[in-house]
Amino acid sequence: MATYQIISIIVMLAAMFAYINDRWIKWPPTIGIMVLALFSSILIVILGNLMPAFSANALGLVSHINFGQLLIKFMLSFLLFAGAIHIDAVKLRKEFWPVMTLATVGTFMSTFLISVMSYYLFHVFQLQIPYIHCLLFGALISPTDPIAVMAILKKAGIPQTLELKIMGESLFNDGIGVVIFLTILEVASNGTGNFSASGTIVLFLKEACGGMLFGALMGYAAYLLLRSIDNYRVEVLITLALVTCGYTLADELHLSAPLAIIVTGIMVGTRGRTIAISSTSWDYLGKFWDLIDEIFNAILFLLIGLEMLIIKIHPTIMIIGGIMIFIVLLARWFSVSLPVAVLRFKIKFEKNAVTILTWGGLRGGLSVAMALSLPQNMHRDGFVLITYIIVIFSIIVQGLTIGKVAEKLK
Template sequence: MSINEILTITIVLTAVFAYINHRLIKWPPTIGIMVLSLLSSMLLVIFGNFHSMLSDKAVQLASSINFREVLLNFMLSFLLFAGAIQIDAGKLKKERWPVLALSTLGILISTTLVGGMTWGLFGLFHLPIPFIYCLLFGALISPTDPIAVLAILKTAKIPSSLELKISGESLFNDGVAVVVFVTLLDAAGSGVSAVDFLAVGRLFLQEAVGGLLFGGLLGYIGFYALRSIDDYKVEVLVTLAIVMGGYLIASHLHVSGPLAMVVAGIITGNKVKDEALSDTSRDYLDKFWELVDEILNAILFLLIGLEMLIIKINMTVLLIGVLSVLTVLLARWVSVFFPVLLLRFKIKFEKHAVAILTWGGLRGGLSVALALSLSPAMHRDEFVLITYMIVVFSILVQGLTIGKLAKRLQRT
């Protein structure tokens, strides 16, 4: 299937599903589109024999799209930058300790707990999978996905301080999660005994700290460039260059592109918009990145739904996936509870903060992309199916109920 066909069919399907959702279902756009995409995929799987040509074309489309490449090397940079532009730096500074604790200590706790419980579940069903691969799964499923979180929190109507904690955590925990994932991936390939902890520390500094510094550099380059002109068309192009060029350079420098985009986006959304742009330019920039955010989110959630067509189903693994939904939620609760407990002496948390932070920790396309990056020898098919089930539950069930849960808890 040619690139033109892939793009055309993807955009047309996204537009059709978005229209149906807007007119009939009226759910948050990302959830509505994913539900329709999932239902369409299920119907094609069930009735594929009766409409073999249509089913074959759909499977061909899903197989032609490298989900990992599309998300990690293209869409993620735009979506993180667009999300970070919306963050108020002043308010984020007030929440810096909860965000830092949840995006570091929380990730490590969750990775360990999920890895251990997943290993136990596989053993319970007599599927002996090495513990290191289960830890890899813990690392890829633990980070809350900024794309899913930011898209759904817009309509959740939870307390603004809690919303900022969740969105801030989801934007910053990618760097830590990816470093943990890459480290475990290396350990799985070379043997746990060969892990050099000094090398792990250097990798963390290079990826995470390097990404933060590089993002700051990008943001200030953009600031000085935009301050010297007053033409909204050129200014929008400059921000595009920051995202596309910056992400590409970050990959060559081996620093965290996602963290760089978050920092550059926060600087652009605060210092640049406040000090370098006219009212007209600020309005155009906001609308442009809001549109990019909405369109790419819609396409991403369509692709998540279409992935069902090419995921290999195994009934035993399916049952493990159902149980894994519970274990991941339990691990999320523990990984929120302990950082909150440690910080309660210094910071006042909102009522029922642990419950809302637990239920609001959504998983999304990032986890699916990381699962797809595993090799077949690392039991990729099993972990992709389990990851997919957790992501679908997270977005559909948690995403649709987080607002109602927060409202009900606030009454008690």
């Protein structure tokens, strides 16, 4: 099937499911689209027994989509930038320590806790999975994605400072999570016998710090360009070029492209909105990236639902996946509550912040994409199924109840 045909079908399905959800179901758009895609996948599997040709065509469509590459190499840059330009660096500076501590220390803690608990859980089920591979799983499942619940949390009336903590942590722990995952993947690929602690730390720092520095340079260059003109059409094109070329260049330089785009987006959003861009141009620019965010998230959650068609089902792994839901939630609670307990000595946190940060820490498409990018010899099929179970539970159960939880706590 040709690429343009695949794109046409995906966009058509996203639009159709978005209409059905908005017209009748009225759930948050991303959750509604994903659930409809999930039920469609189940229906296709059932109809496959009656109409094998129809099922084969659907499977062919989904199997032609490299979900991991599509998200990590292309869609992620747009989603991160669209979120980052709405974060005010001045306000973020006031929440710097909570955001960065949760995004770094919290992500490391979550990765370690999940890897240890999953290692012993696998052994209970007689699955001899090396610890380094469990560490990979911990890294890929730790980043959170609040896209599906931010609108719900805003309606629930959570404090703006807590909203900023959730958004800031999610953006940065996506970037940090990818760096941790790629660093561990390189160690696992080269063999633990060749492991060097100093070399691994240097690699991590190069990716993370180098990516943020590169993003700051791109953001400043974009600010100079945007300040020199007042034409929203050109300004939109500049930001598009910034996202596509900047992300690709950072990746080619072996720097963290997600972190680079996050820093770039925050700089463009803060300095651009206040200094470089007129109010009219900012109105167009902001609405353009809001629309990009909505479209790409609709497509992303559609693909998450359709991926069920090609995931290999195994009863034992499904049981492990169900248990892993509670392990991931427990690790999330620890990785939030411990840093918050330490930071409370210096920083004031909102009431019930730990509960909302824990239950609102949804797992999303990035975790699925990283699981799909694993080589087969690193238990890819099992990790993909477990990740998929956790993500589906996270988005549907946590996503649809976080608003009520926030309102009751308030």
